[in-house]
Amino acid sequence: MGLTMKRRSFIRTTAAASAAVTAAPAIWSEAKAQARNETLLLVTESPPNSMDIQGVGTNRPAYEVSWNTYDRLITYGAKKDANGNDHYDYTKLEPELATDWNVTPTSATFKLRKDAKFHDGTPITAKDVKWSFDRAVSVGGFPTFQMAAGSLEKKEQFVVVDDNTFRVDFLRADKLTMPDIGVPVPVIMNSELCKKNATATDPWAMEWLKNNLAAGGAYKIERWQPGQEVVFARNDDWKNGPMPKVRRVIQRIIPSAGNRRALLERGDADISFDLPSKDFAELKTSPKLTVIGTPIENAMMYLGMNVNQKPFDNVKVRQAVAWAVPYQQIMDSVMFGQAIPLFGGADNKFKGVYWPQKDGYKTDIAKAKALMAEAGYPNGFETTLSFDLGLASTNEPLTILVQESLAQIGIKSTINKIPGANWRGELLKKNMPMITNAFGGWLNYPEYFFFWCYHGQNAVFNTMGYKNPTIDALIDKARFTTGPEYEAAVKGFIDIAFEEVPRVPIFQPLLNVAMQKNVTGYRYWFHRQLDYRQLVKS
C-alpha cells in the first residue's frame, strides 16, 4: 500500500471519526479489517521469557510458545467433558511426529512421519529426536526432572534405529514413561541448526535457543517483542496434525486485569485466561462471551500445617482445624462459586481412583472445639498463617476468613504475607507453621500428586514436611503396579491423607477462559496453556 492510499484511508477514517465521535476507535482500514478477521488476539497477564522450554528458568507463558511452535513425538487425544467442551484425554496417546509406535515391556519403538520438515525445510529424522531427548535429560533443572518423572534419565536410553525409526529403552517398568513423552518438555529440535549455534561452553545451544526457534511445529514466530507481544503465523507446511484454522495469533501483554476484561467485553480481544474469579463469575452471565471453566486436574487449594512443629504435630489439632475451616464461605465469597468443593463428602474415606476428591470434613465448630480440648489445647494457641502475595486476589480473602473462623476455636493466627519472589524460598525452608497454597500436577494420576505432596522424599511441595513410612510404601507401590493391587494402594494412601490431614483440601480450582462467541474449538490441556491449533474464529 502506497503513501497516497494510506493518506486517503486516513482522511476517510478521520472524517468518519469526526462525523461520529463514537466511531473513533474503530478506524480499521480495509486491509486491517481483513487482518483482524484472520487473526486471533489473545490478551494475557505475563509475557514468555524464552522460546526454549528446556531453558533455565523458563516460565509458564513460554510453555505455551513452545507447545504451539514445536512438535513432540506423541500427543494426547481428546474427549468431551461433562459440559460438552473439548478436554484432552490422558488415557489416549495419539500421533504427532510419530505415526505409529510399538511398546514392549523393555522398550518403545517409534516410526517417524516421512515427509515432516522443520521450519527451515530440513527433514525431521531420528537423529534430531535423539539429540532433543539427550538435551532434555542433560541440561539439568526442570526439564531433566520432568523427564526423570517418567524414568527417562540417561542418553543411552535413546537409540536411532534408522532415519525414520527411534527407540526408547526403558530403565524400569514405569507407567508414566509413555505419558511423559507427550508432555511439553521433550520437544523435537532441529539438531543441525542447534549444533551450528552451539559453542564449546554451551554444547546444547542454550543461549541461542532462548531467542530462536529450531522447530517444526504448527506455528512460526513472526515477531517477538519481549515483554510486549508475540505474533505467531501458521506453518502452512505442517504435516504432524490437522492444519490449524487460525492463520495468525497475536499474544499481547495487558498487565491490568480490569483492562483485559474491558477488551473482551468491547470485542477488541478474542480470548483471555487470567481474570479474577469474580470477573469470570460475572462474565458467565454475559450474552456476548463464551466462558468455559474446566476443573484443573490433579490440583487443589489447601491449608497446610507443619507436622514437625507443635502444636500441629498433634493429629487432633490438625483435625480440629479441618473441622473449623469456613469452606462454604470461601466458595461463595472468595471463589464466587468458580471452584469444585473438596469438603463435605459422605465420609472421610477413599471414593474411587481419582484425585482430588471430597473428604468428609465440613465446618463444625463444636466438633472442632471438642477435638481441641481432647488434644490438650482447650484455650487454643497462637500461630501464623502465611500466604503468597503473588496470588493475593485469592489468598488474601481466604486467609482472613480462615483467621476469623479459627479464632472461634481459640486459635489466634497472625497473617503473614510473603512476596511472590520469596515464596518458593520460604517453602523450601519448611518452617512456616500454617500456609495456604495450591498445587497441580501435569500427569493425572493420584500417585503422581502424592509423590510430590505427601511422600517422605520431602519434595518442595510436601510443604507440611509430612513423613509416614506407611504412606511412602503405598505411593511407591502404586507407581509401579496395576489392577486391584494398584487400587488398594491408592485407597490406602488417600484414607491416611484424610485421617491424618496434614493438609486440608479446600477446593479444586477451575481453569477459566473467556472468548468471543465466534471463537470455538477451545480445548483444555493439562499444562493449562492455550493450544492455538484447535481454535476456530468464524
Add this chain to the structure above:
Amino acid sequence: MLNLLLSRLATAIPSIVGVVIVTFILTRMLPGDPAAYFAGLAASPQAIAEIRTKLGLDKPLPEQFVAYIGDLLHGNLGNSLSTGQPVVTEIATRLPASAELTLFALILAVAIAIPLGVLAAVKQGTWIDHTCRIVTTAGVSLPVFFTGLLFAYVFYYLLQWAPAPTGRLDVFLSAPTHITGFYLIDSALTGNLEAFWGALSQLALPAISMAIFSLAPLARMTRGSMLAVLGSDFIRTARASGLSPRTVVFTYAFRNAVLPVITTLGMVFSFLLGANVLIETVFAWPGIGLYAVNALITSDYAPVQGFVLTMAVLYVVLNLTIDFLYGLVDPRVRLDS
C-alpha cells in the same frame, strides 16, 4: 558556561558511583531467592543449586561485584531472567516509550498550568483564580493510577472515544520506521499518518492522566511566584511608568517569576518518571517502569540495577539541564558561578 557544565559533571560522578554500589548491595539484600524462583514448579533442592551456580549466585559477594563492574565497563548490564533479553537492549527499546509518554504529559501540563497560574495571579480572587484552586486541589488528590483506570473505564469502555488500552499502538498497526524511538516523531518524519494518528490516540489517555497529576504543583507554583513578583517594587515602578499591562506581566513579571517554576518542573519531571510505573501498568505501556516493577517482583537483579542506574543518569542529566536553564533565564546565576 562550559566550565560550569564540566564542574557540574564532575560532581555527578561520585553520585553515580554511589548508586552503582548501593543498588548492587540492596538487590542482594532483598529477601527473595532468584534461583528458587526461576527453578520452576517442580524443582528439587539440587535443581535450585544448579541454577544458582549457573547464575553465579553461589560466588562470594565481592567476587560478584567485581564481575558486575567489569561487565558495566563493557556496557553490559547483564541479562534479564524474566524476559531473557540483555538489559541494555531492553532499556534502549523501552526508554523511548516512557520518555515519549512523560514528555508529552509534561508539555501538556505546562501548556495548561502556566497560563492558568499566571491568569490566576493576575486576576486574583476572580472565577479564574477559583478554577485554578479547584483544578490543582483535584489534581493532587487524585492518584494517577485512579485517574488512569477511571479514564480507561469512561472513555474506552463506556464511551468508546479512546482506543483499547493495549500499549503504544493498536495491535494491527505496525510501528513506524525506527529513527528516534518516539512514535509521534518517527511517524511524522516518515509521513506515516496512520501510525501517527494511532500513536497519538493511544498516548492521549495515559498522558492526560499524568498531566492532571503534574498540573497542580506547576500551577500553584506559577501563581504563588507571580503574586510575589507582581507585588514587588519594580512592577509598581513599571506600572507607574505607564507600561502596558501585557509588557508588565509577560516581560517583567513572568520572566522573574519563572525561576521557581523551573525548579518545580524538574521535580515534577522526576515525579512523573515514578508515576510512570503505575500508569504503564494500567495502560499496558511497554515502558521502563513496568519493566522495573516486573523485575522487582521476580527478584531479577540485572534489570533492577540497570533501571536504577539509568534513572540515576537521567536525574543527573535533568539537574544539569535545569542548572543550564537557570543560567539562560537569570543572568545572576551565571555570575554567581
